[in-house]
Amino acid sequence: MAYPERLLTDDETIVVQFRPHWRMLLIPVLWIVAGIVAVWLVYRVPPDDGTIDLITSGVVFIAIIPAAVIPLVAWWFTGYILTSERLITRDGILSRSGIEIPLENINNVMFSQTLFERVLKSGDLLVESAGESGQSRFSDIPNPEEFQSLLYKTRELRTGGTTGKSPAAPIGSPDVDSMDKLERLTQLHRDGIISDEEFADKRQQFLDEL
Incomplete structure (x- = not known):
């Protein structure tokens, strides 16, 4: 199920959201x-x-x-959401629970796959972060290696290429400009100006150029 946009901050955008791998x-x-x-x-x-x-x-x-x-x-009510500011998971049918990790708090991301999971392109992600959460496991991620790379790229945009909390980059710097472009692209998609396919293609081109 889609993550409610009303729960996003003013400048926050959804980079990608998905359910656990279909093998479940x-x-x-x-x-x-x-x-x-x-x-x-x-x-x-x-x-x-x-x-x-x-x-x-x-x-x-x-x-x-x-x-x-x-x-x-x-499975239907479990979701993984990567935004421009946070990594989020939501699960539960009647009672809901979730984890939210600010991207600037993420220190390391590791993925693991069995042979069977490699064939099906699924696996688990272990996210190490500062704060109370410590280590968080995200199970049955589709294409975990690609998601790991996307998570790192999004974190670099958020933190200016450094780990941990750091001062915000000055306006006009490449990192701020890149984030602005991604947010404008997301807004065009949200307003229906570009299609889902165009949005996915342009976002991937944008991330590949980082």
């Missing part, structure tokens, strides 16, 4: 398929007893709720 849907979908097959077999295999068939179908349906439905809904 594999097991829930398999459970749903298995449930459908089980119900089909119940009604196809004799003896044909309506009461037993109905009870068996109910048991299968109840089993699918925690095994498939809840994980699917949890």
Whole structure:
């Protein structure tokens, strides 16, 4: 689900936002398929007893709720958001929780992938930051290596190429100009002047030139 723009600061823009990798849907979908097959077999295999068939179908349906439905809904309500100022995660269905890390507090970003995750282009990110959060793990990130690079580039724009808190760059410096260009591009997309595809292409070109 999209991050509400009303929660952004005046000059803050969303660089990218996404849900966990689609591989998190594999097991829930398999459970749903298995449930459908089980119900089909119940009604196809004799003896044909309506009461037993109905009870068996109910048991299968109840089993699918925690095994498939809840994980699917949890995936839908989990989001990772990178803005021009913060790295944010939001999760939870009824009760919500999240982490917000100011970009200037990020000291190091590491990613890890198993062989299976490399094939599917997913992995975990471990973000080390100053303050109370210390280390934060972001699980099942799509293309974690690319996101790590994007996170570093966005942090450099925010901090002027230094880690930790630093004085703001003077107006007219390359870092401020770059951030202004990114914000103007985001505003054009938000106003509907450029399409989603044009926005993605121009933003990637802009980041590649940094």
